[in-house]
Structure formats: C-alpha cells, structure tokens
Amino acid sequence: MVRKTLISNKAFGFLFLFIFLLLPSFISAQTQEYKDYTVEKGDTLWDISQKELNDYFLWPKIWKENPEIKNPDRIYPKQKIRIPLYLLQKEIPETKPKPELETKPEIVKEKPVEKIIEPVKKEYLVNKDILIAIGYIADSVHSVGKITDSPVDRTILGKDDYAYIKTDNPVKIGEKFYIIRSVEKVIHPESGRKLGYLIEILGIAEVVNQENDDVKTIITDSYDEIPTGSLLDNFYEIEPPLAFENPRKPDINGYIVATRQLHIINGTWDIVYIDKGKKDGLQVGDILAPTLQSKHKIINGLIQLINLRESTSTAIVRKCNNSITKGDGITSVK
Template identity: 30%
Template sequence: MRPSKLLLPFLALLLCLPLIVGADALRQGHPERYVVQRGDTLWDISNRFLRSPWLWPEIWYHNPEIENPHLIYPGDVISLIYVDGEPRLTVQREDRSGPTVRLSPRVREESISAAIPTIPLDAIRPFLTETRLLDGRTLANAPYIVAGADERVMGSGTDTVYGRGLDPDADTRRYAIVRRGDELRDPDTRRSLGYIATHVGDAHLEKQGDPATLSITRSNREVLPGDRLLEANETAFNSNFHPDVPATDVEGQIIAVMDGVNQIGQYSVVAINRGTEHGVEVGNVLAIYKAGQTVRDTFGGRRSQRVQLPDERAGELIVFRTFDELSFGLVMHANRAMHTLDAVRNP
C-alpha cells in the first residue's frame, strides 16, 4: 500500500526535523570551542553554545574513546563539530603524560566528584540531603531533645543533650537534629504535602536510656528542646545529571520559596507541587510563568468588565530533587519578578 500524496510531504518534514532542531539550537555568536574552567557548571557551558541549555542531550555527541564521556572536567575542551551535517558538541580531554600538553581522545580515569556539576552546588547544598519532607505524624512520633546538660544555649561541638523516644534496640549512633518548618500544601487540592524538616545539627548517641545521652557534633543554629532526632541520612547526591525537558506534559505551581521570602530571583530554591508521580525527574527544566492579573476594562462598551491578562514567561528552573508529589528546583534564569503560585510548565 502506497503512502498517500498528503502523507509524503509530512514524512519528508519528519526526516528533516532533527537537522532543523539541531541548527536552531545553537546560540548566535557561539564559540567553536571552549576550555572548561574550574568553577564552571554544565548549565554555564550549555548556555555558551545553545539558545536553550536544556537542549544539551539532543546535541551532545558521546566520544566512544573517552571513559565517562558524559562527565566534563576542568581543562576539557568542548568543541562544536558536525556529524552527518548536524551540529554536535563533543569533549576532548587533556593528555598530560608527556612534556607537551596535547589534546587527544584517550581513556583517562577521573574521580566522578572532580567533574563539574550541572548547577551551582553552593546554592542547593543545604537542600540536597539535609532538608527533609516529612508528614505530620512522622514528626510528632520522632524522638526528640528534652533538655541540655545545663542552662547554656545548646549548639557547640561539645554540648551534651538528652533525648527521649529513641529505640533502645536500634544500632543507630548518628542522628540529625531537625526542626519542623512550614507545611506545604497543594494549591489545587488544599491537601498537605508534608512539612519541611529544617536541619539544625548532628548528634552522636553516647549512652542509651530514658533519657538517652547525646553529644552535639555539629550545629547550624541553636538547638532547642523539642527538636526532633532522625537517623542520619547517608544518601549520596549525584550532581552530574543533565538538563532536559520532561518526558510528559507538566503543569504545576511554585508553592514555596525555601529561603523564606516571597519574591523569587535567580538561584532561588523553590518547591513545586509536582513530583515523580507526575513524571517529574531530576534534571527536568521547567519554564516559570508569572500569573496574569485580573484588571477592569473601563474603556470598552461594557463598563467595568473584568479582563484576565495572560501569563508571562518569567524564567526557568531546573529540578534537582524529587519527592512523590513535589520537587525542589533552582531558578536558573529570571527576567522579571516571580512569586509563589506562579505557574511552571514544559519549556
């Protein structure tokens, strides 16, 4: 059965589409090559070459002769090449084995931790593993600090504190001290998504009992009676994810700013009411839209007609941590002020 005459032009367009997308992805005035510097991020480098940094996976060319070609290190050279007529970015790695430094695609073992991160880690570090999302019952039933050894402010590395509710049969010796923070609610359903458990410090169990004796090993702020004790989080964070677009359509809202302010700008950490249950993954880039205001039109034929202004694109965020029903994201670009309840969508 032959394709119809109407179908043939459509198939031809599909065949040309990757080339069109690849060519359009390049930023005007892009460099032909760039030497990666210490302190760079993958987002920074993507932004040098591409109009939209989240298109990186579509244009990245894996050099088969390099170990871990998806990782980029200071000193690597990112070059623009053409494969079958399509623009591709590839990496060349320094060879320092001889007296002359030359570029070659040789295999070189590198520590993954030495690779440049996708986004600035300093901006998100407190929210990677220390900040937790817990339901109210878990927080209420968690062990807690009942008092300090004296009446001084608790918080130094040698302070002794007493806790209750610890499992005497548990092998856990290291605990995180957390404090219940704001409750996050889904603005669509008004249902609670959990409480932010703010990391206060760390403690080591010295002696079981009721109360148990613990020593504070590290503190970010004053430790207070009533602060909760949770098993220390040993989960490692992978900072080498790639920016990309969600595989499904995402429609959500910013429900909180994690540094406690209402106005949002570049490098603000925000929570959105969409998580893994909605198809959101670490590395997903979402566009932020400032909610359009409702105004009164007093100039038309109908007096005082209410008009809903359209949402305006205000920036982009990248998701760096996901939960079932919400995610944390870092605002990477802001061209106007943003606030909670602004919309997030596929870019």
C-alpha cells in the same frame, strides 16, 4: 661545483622561511588550547556554561576540565577557570585538513607501557549538604524523640556541640538521628487543599554516651541553628543524584506550593516545592519553567528537580528573572 652550492643555499633559505612562517601559528594553537575566564560575583558554573558556551548543561564538562575545583558549588570572584577550546567551537563545522605527504614511520620497538586506570570523577546534580538541608513535604510530622537540653545549658546548638536527647525507643552508641523541625503547613494555592507539612532538616546527631536515662549525643552536622526542643527522626543515607548531560523537559503544568531560601556554609540557594511528583511521571534532574502569576503565560526562568516524593517534588532554582513566589505556575520548557 659553485652552482650546486648556490642551489643548496637557496633551498635552505626557502626551508628556513617556511618554518619561520609556520612557527607563530603553532605557538598560537598551543596558547589557545584553553580560554581563561575570571569568575565574577554571583557566578555559578551553570551560568558560566550558558554565558560562554550557550548551553547550561555543559557545566559538568567545564568542572571536569578544572580539577582544582573540588566542589562545583564553591567558586569565588576573581578565580580563574579554564574553558576548553573544543567546547567553545562545538558548533563550528569541521574542516577537512589538507592531505599531507605520506611518510613511512621508523619502527622502534618499545617496552609495553602499563596503563593506569584512574577512578571516574563523579559529577553530581547538587552536593550532599544541599540535598539534605532542603527538606521535603510530608503528610504528617513524624518524630522518634527530641533534644531536651545541653551539658552547658545552651538553647541554640551547632556543629560539634553536645546535646541530651529523649527517644521513644532504646538507642545504641553510634546510632544517628536527623534533627528536624516543621516549618509550615502547606496548603495548595489554587485548590486550598492541605498537602502536608514542610519539614526542614537542621542537622545530624550521633549517640556517644548513655548513662541510665541520660542519652548524650554530638551534633556531627549542622545546616541551621538547632534550638533545644527540636525533633528527631530516623537517620537514613542520602546520596546526591548524578548530573545529566541531557536532562528531560517533561510536558507538565502545576504550581509552586512553597518556597525558601537555603543558607548553608558554602552558599545561598533558592528552593521551591511543587505539587507534582513521582505519580505524575517526573524524575530527578527534570527541567521545568516557573511562570509569573499573570493572565499571560510569562516564563520566569528555570528550575531543576533534585528530590521527589509521591505527589510533591523539591527543585533548585537555576535561573530566574523575577522573584519566584508561592502560587506561581510551572510549565514545560520549550
């Protein structure tokens, strides 16, 4: 009897030691499920994805794992971001787990659980404000009216200000217009031919009242200062394109024909306009590489197309080593 008790105690001791040795590994696995990253000044999810995962185009997955980030273009210094461990280890070959002893699970009858299907979170290439504010290159400056003045005699207007407008045709209450201005005439830097006019969208105006010839509007959105005299164009809905996990890298060469730095409330972006568009087979989301003006072909970063017209495109600068200027080339990403 004493011998059996000793054997039992010895077996219990081995079991306790085994659990004690496994416990730290279990705790470590739990704590390493995510890697914490502290945002630095100038960081974007695009840059963080390259820095931490060696892949720019995994940024939508990082955003998806951080539901507290409502807008991927709004992250701030000292903000904590969680990077999932499975993304960090995606290049590490899987190792087969050691076979475990087969145990027969106890069969427990449970009530069926009703599945709650949550809406899929859409991941956009850029947000709507940026897509509207970047503008476009048009063959001519088209307008359907202009802002004449304001009720308080201000010459510079912004969001929630009222303004009087004059239009070519009768309007209705609730009708909207884009407020635009022509930035510059666009001339091709290599051939010298005229490509059109760079049009900037300054804001959106909505008709709220009409008395005789006085049409009163409210500026519902403003992306830049809006001076009286600004032109109006027809309003149409603009939807931002969805992000691509594996964007195309087309084989094409061309030129940057205009540049601008976009300043809106949630940040600053470098925008470029190129001399290639839909007719050249390009698509929204395509990645291209800008090149320096040099006798050597020197790659100067990455740009991504976010808006296309027939013969021109607009791109956002995702990365650059030196300033990108009008006349720089574009080429395929190798």
